[in-house]
Amino acid sequence: MINFNGTLVTQESNILTQNRGFLYGDAVFETVKIVNSKVLYLEDHYFRLMASMRVVRMEIPMHFTMEYFEEQLLVLVDKMGISESARVRITVFRNDGGYYLPIDQTVSFLVHATALDTILYSFEEKDYEVDLFKDFYITKQLLSSIKSTNRMLNVTASIFANENGLDNCLLLNDVKNVIEAIQGNIFMVVGERLVTPPVSEGCLNGVMRKQVLNLAKTIQGLEVAEEIISPFDLQKADELFITNVIKGIQPITRYRKKTFKTNVSRQLVEKLNELLGTS
CATH class of the missing domain: 3.30.470.10 (Aminotransferase class 4, branched-chain amino acid transferase, N-terminal domain)
Structure with a gap:
């Protein structure tokens, strides 16, 4: 019983x-x-x-x-x-x-x-605000890069975001570097450089992350790098966006008092849809 x-x-x-x-x-x-x-x-x-x-x-x-x-x-x-x-x-x-x-x-x-409602990956024009989640941290280890069902940190961060009127939160590893969002990888554009954290930082080895890295290399004049991102770096960014295989690319429009452009993310959504052969 x-x-x-x-x-x-x-x-x-x-x-x-x-x-x-x-x-x-x-x-x-x-x-x-x-x-x-x-x-x-x-x-x-x-x-x-x-x-x-x-x-x-x-x-x-x-x-x-x-x-x-x-x-x-x-x-x-x-x-x-x-x-x-x-x-x-x-x-x-x-x-x-x-x-x-x-x-x-x-x-x-x-x-x-x-x-799903649509076949194409859509580009949303609406405001999308994020902040850091600092209650718990992701460890820099191999287990963090795989998709296990241990997602209590992501669940708790989602509740925190909802309680604070945020659309998402950015997650930190145990040395306080930004590594990903609640349900996707994070990318940052600074000038002519596109940066995302390396998997060794503890972020998920995302399938869409890989696609975006490859597609970004086809954008003329854009340098692509896998580098550590600190919270301070976010304030210097021109653009931030989140990637996952269901949504595709989600532009971030606001982090604290900073607002961001959406130029590179828009180009990448177009390229993703071209790959689907339905654009």
Whole structure:
């Protein structure tokens, strides 16, 4: 028996009592965008998921190939009738058993999807204000660069942003450098330079981060660099924006009393849509 919200029920009626992802955050995940029955940046997502599983010593099933990964995502959105544009998440968790020490390293996975309103990446003109989140810090280590289900810091930062009328927060590592936003990587434009923190600083090794770095190198006269960003550097920036694979690029218009341009982010959104072949 277990007590669930004050009611005694059989343990078998609640699958979470032994789920390691729920109990210990013993899970990793990928969130992908599907457009016209195609998984965008398929290889990058698949190999990042495989790398994440290896880092946390999960056993990768022999049949879990990139083709199998793709099939599991596409079958679901096709069945749901949302294959034109969808957000899909696959969560891989170690199987039940054990406490901190698992009984074995085998895994199961769960895929769920929701429809998206548009195919193209949009460029939003609205105000978008951020500030620093300084209650907790991300450690500079390999675990910080993978997508595990341990996202308590991001959840807490989201609540902080909501309570303070902010659209997002910028997160700091344990040496007080800016490394990312709540749900995406951070980029800064200063003059003719585009800068984003290196993964070694503790930021997520984002799939859209990689796309933007490559696309930015095609903009004539723009130097691209992976360098440390301090909070002081934000005040010197001409432009700030956030990237993730679902939204694409989100320009930041205000940080404290500083307002920012959106020239480079606008160009990059256009280039992303050109890659989709629908611009």
